[in-house]
Each structure stands twice: as C-alpha cells, then as structure tokens.
Amino acid sequence: MNINEVDAAINSNQRVRQLVKTAPLGIVERMQVQHFDTKQFLLQQGEQYQFTYLLVKGRVKVFLNSPSGKQVVLDVYDAGMFLGEQEAIINRPYSASIINISPITVLAIRNADFVEWSQTDHRFADQLISNLSEQIYHLTKRMERYSMHSALQQIGFFLLNCAADRVPITRERITYEVDTSYRNINRVLKRLADLDVIKIDHATIKITDYQTLRKIVETED
Structure with missing residues (x-):
C-alpha cells in the first residue's frame, strides 16, 4: 500500500486526522485504504473479521437482523467512526451487521495492530473510551425512543x-x-x-x- 495514499486518506478528514495523530508509524504504514460503492461493504452479524475499519468518507448503517427477517437500525455512522473496534478488543464475532449506505472510503487496520495501538498510545486509548461511551449513550437513547x-x-x-x-x-x-x-x-x-x-x-x-x-x-x- 502506498503510504502517500494512506496519508492522504488520514488528512482528508479532521476527525480521522486527530484519531491517527499519535498512532505508531509502523501501524500507520500497514493500514490499507479501501473504497466501496454503495452497499458493497458488508460485515455480517455473528461473523468474525481480521480487520478493524476507520471510516474516512461516507456513511454506514449498523443494524440487527432477527430470525423472522425484521431489521432494527442501531445507528448510522459518518466519517471518523471505527467499525469493529469492540469486537477486535474482545476477540468476538460482530454483535451487529454493517452496510454502507453511500460510497465509502475506509482505512483497514489489522485487529492485532488495532489492539496494539490502543494499548501503547494512551492518548488514542482515551479518545477510544470517549467514543465508545458516546456510542453507548446514543444507543441507549435510541432504544428508549424505540421502546x-x-x-x-x-x-x-x-x-x-x-x-x-x-x-x-x-x-x-x-x-x-x-x-x-x-x-x-x-x-x-x-x-x-x-x-x-x-x-x-x-x-x-x-x-x-x-x-x-x-x-x-x-x-x-
């Protein structure tokens, strides 16, 4: 992967730039820039994946599918959000499915690299905790609205x-x-x-x- 392409993706969004600001250089060099047309990026509930993704551009939908086929939307993420970070940290299958609802650009980060990043970059770890807390709060408010x-x-x-x-x-x-x-x-x-x-x-x-x-x-x- 061309490091210049990774650098351009990081600097294309202020929130992404702030998240990656203090990432170890070796991890940044192993990141991959990936582009997907609408509905071509799909992570399935119950499956495990080798990568954590940082959304650089576009929007994705996070949702649950019931056995009866009913779909419940949990959230819609914009640029600057991680996809699969919780599952990478606890090494579990995805708790929900994710699909892109617009063309997107993501930075793909191997799970082992993401875990190492969160353990060695304390500034990033603090941001990650803040982001996860915000997600939980938002999800709680949404479930209140639904119920x-x-x-x-x-x-x-x-x-x-x-x-x-x-x-x-x-x-x-x-x-x-x-x-x-x-x-x-x-x-x-x-x-x-x-x-x-x-x-x-x-x-x-x-x-x-x-x-x-x-x-x-x-x-x-």
Whole structure:
C-alpha cells in the first residue's frame, strides 16, 4: 500500500486526522485504504473479521437482523467512526451487521495492530473510551425512543431534531431512525401532510407548522 495514499486518506478528514495523530508509524504504514460503492461493504452479524475499519468518507448503517427477517437500525455512522473496534478488543464475532449506505472510503487496520495501538498510545486509548461511551449513550437513547415512543412520535421528534440542526430530511433518513416499517412511515407522513404540518416535495420533507407538530408528538398516547 502506498503510504502517500494512506496519508492522504488520514488528512482528508479532521476527525480521522486527530484519531491517527499519535498512532505508531509502523501501524500507520500497514493500514490499507479501501473504497466501496454503495452497499458493497458488508460485515455480517455473528461473523468474525481480521480487520478493524476507520471510516474516512461516507456513511454506514449498523443494524440487527432477527430470525423472522425484521431489521432494527442501531445507528448510522459518518466519517471518523471505527467499525469493529469492540469486537477486535474482545476477540468476538460482530454483535451487529454493517452496510454502507453511500460510497465509502475506509482505512483497514489489522485487529492485532488495532489492539496494539490502543494499548501503547494512551492518548488514542482515551479518545477510544470517549467514543465508545458516546456510542453507548446514543444507543441507549435510541432504544428508549424505540421502546417508549409510537411510530408517529419517533418520526415527529426526528423531524423536529433535523429541523433544529438544519439537516435535510428525506424518507431514507427516517428509515434509519425509527423502528417501524416503510409502509407505516408513509402512512404517518401522509397523516402529517394531511394535517398541514409538513410538506412532502418528492424525496424532501419540510416542516410547515412546528408548533402543531410538537404538540402532536408530545400528546400522542
């Protein structure tokens, strides 16, 4: 692997650059840059892999598959997130599946190198603990939303959060954030559109009445 390509990948994203800043040179030299088209990168729940991946560009979906075929999305990761770091540290099969939902670039790091890195680079170890704690917190909040909120509330709160963060809202993004079927998502969106609190323009969704939408999701049983 061309070290210049690895260096270019590391420096293409500020969060990635900060994570790798103090990595041992020997480990950096053994990293591999890999590129995948949408849905061409798949790590299966229950399988073990030889590499830990650092997402440099693009987005991946982390999800569970039940024996009945139901899929539950646990999270969507952007650049700067590790894939498989927990499994590498404890040498276990993947607890969830991962697939890319956009073209991605990753740095592939052999598990043994990743474990050595985490044990010898104390600055990196502190960042890793912080990242894992953030993931656990985020997952707990998501499970709270799944178990305690109706589909309408999940969708409504997600719409409001996206609007507050000025993030574009699409049906696809909604499917990654709520625990319900695509058909039910469409039903809820139609209901909200009929109430004139949102406007659906092809793939884009815009809130037209924030106050009413918030009242609906806060009073929904």
